Amino acid sequence: MYVPSSVCLPYTLCMRILGIETSCDETAAAIVENGTHVKSCVISSQRQKFSDRGGVIPEDAAREQVLCMLPVLRTCLEESGDTPQSIDAIAVTKGPGLLGSLLVGTTTARTLAALWKKPLIGVHHTLGHLSSVWLCDTAQPANSNQQPAFPILTLSASGGHSDLWCRSSHTKGTLLGSTRDDAAGEAFDKGAKLLGLPYPGGPSIAKAAEGGDPHAHAFPLPLRNDPSLDFSFSGLKTSLRYLLSDLQFCTPNALSSIEDIAASYQQAICAHLIDRIVRALHQHYDIREVHLVGGVSANTVLRATLQAALGKSFPNVALRYPTKLIYCTDNAAMIAAAGEFLVQEHDEKAFEAFETTASLPLAMAIA
Ligand code: KG4
Ligand code: ZN
Numbered sequence: 280m281y282v283p284s285s286v287c288l289p290y291t292l293c294m295r296i297l298g299i300e301t302s303c304d305e306t307a308a309a310i311v312e313n314g315t316h317v318k319s320c321v322i323s324s325q326r327q328k329f330s331d332r333g334g335v336i337p338e339d340a341a342r343e344q345v346l347c348m349l350p351v352l353r354t355c356l357e358e359s360g361d362t363p364q365s366i367d368a369i370a371v372t373k374g375p376g377l378l379g380s381l382l383v384g385t386t387t388a389r390t391l392a393a394l395w396k397k398p399l400i401g402v403h404h405t406l407g408h409l410s411s412v413w414l415c416d417t418a419q420p421a422n423s424n425q426q427p428a429f430p431i432l433t434l435s436a437s438g439g440h441s442d443l444w445c446r447s448s449h450t451k452g453t454l455l456g457s458t459r460d461d462a463a464g465e466a467f468d469k470g471a472k473l474l475g476l477p478y479p480g481g482p483s484i485a486k487a488a489e490g491g492d493p494h495a496h497a498f499p500l501p502l503r504n505d506p507s508l509d510f511s512f513s514g515l516k517t518s519l520r521y522l523l524s525d526l527q528f529c530t531p532n533a534l535s536s537i538e539d540i541a542a543s544y545q546q547a548i549c550a551h552l553i554d555r556i557v558r559a560l561h562q563h564y565d566i567r568e569v570h571l572v573g574g575v576s577a578n579t580v581l582r583a584t585l586q587a588a589l590g591k592s593f594p595n596v597a598l599r600y601p602t603k604l605i606y607c608t609d610n611a612a613m614i615a616a617a618g619e620f621l622v623q624e625h626d627e628k629a630f631e632a633f634e635t636t637a638s639l640p641l642a643m644a645i646a
Pocket of ligand 2: 408437573609
């Protein structure tokens with residue numbers, strides 16, 4: 280257990296946690312109170328830089344993390360008006376992600392924890408996303424017109440993962456299914472590349488799809504006859520490649536059809552995600568709440584189509600997703616929130632020593 284000797288653990292009170300997230304190409308720091316109230320949330324993104332290069336280059340991302348970490352931390356503390364004395368603990372992403380980038384965050388967090396004599400909480404990146412739904416800018420928790428109605432079915436869909444969880448509490452539950460190949464965000468990113476659209480692919484495809492006909496091109500529904508709750512997106516990407524070669528698609532000359540292709544491809548990804556959610560709800564009758572989290576949860580077509588599907592077949596099941604787009608994609612507020620929930624539910628165990636790891640099994644995200 281990593282607890283500096285002179286530290287007392289303040290976990291019985293509402294905590295104010297400094298969160299740090301550096302798992303990929305964003306350098307992020309946030310101060311969150313009580314696991315929900317975001318006092319500051321600062322993100323320095325390298326997206327534009329990597330957008331020009333078609334994807335993230337790990338060594339460059341790590342180098343940029345080193346340059347951005349301290350300015351981001353300084354701005355974060357200035358915006359919340361906090362000092363080292365007013366912070367109760369530090370939470371940091373321990374993995375999975377790009378090792379060089381992760382090490383910048385964890386080394387900074389370990390150093391600050393030792394200097395400021397604060398307890399340190401290592402957080403699985405996915406648990407951060409799972410905790411993002413309650414984040415808000417006021418002391419009143421987001422989505423808090425009622426207490427969290429566990430068990431909650433959560434789809435966590437990002438560039439690196441697509442998983443379906445049945446959670447019995449903030450940090451406990453079961454992994455019902457995960458992707459067998461590409462993640463949903465990866466399907467957007469790779470699809471965008473094929474279409475000649477910029478990285479990250481989710482927002483570019485969503486934008487290109489505006490005004491397009493989602494039924495213009497038929498894509499298969501992946502794992503249609505597979506009884507599991509797993510995902511598979513590589514077939515959709517291959518179908519898109521075949522479609523483009525069938526159409527002898529050439530981006531600069533075929534602008535009129537990009538809208539329809541993007542809309543149909545986006546619809547196919549959303550249909551697969553929603554098919555798995557609906558199957559899960561048929562198998563788990565006690566679920567009264569569905570959460571969408573991760574970068575792909577920013578997709579408005581996914582939100583609207585899922586809301587319609589729930590309204591039709593499961594009218595008593597509420598749908599929730601993060602209240603702001605910045606809480607869908609990678610941010611440090613979700614890591615601070617997860618840190619708070621780990622302390623609330625696991626006491627001192629939350630402060631155990633941890634390693635910084637590029638590959639951290641999904642099963643280790645929650646207890
Ligand atoms: O959670 P996130 O910021 O980073 C990871 O943990 O991977 O998710 C990034 C992913 C990217 O693949 C991006 O294309 C996707 O989320 N994404 C979206 C949208 N915004 C971001 N996918 C679909 N629609 C969006 N609006
Ligand atoms: Zn993420």
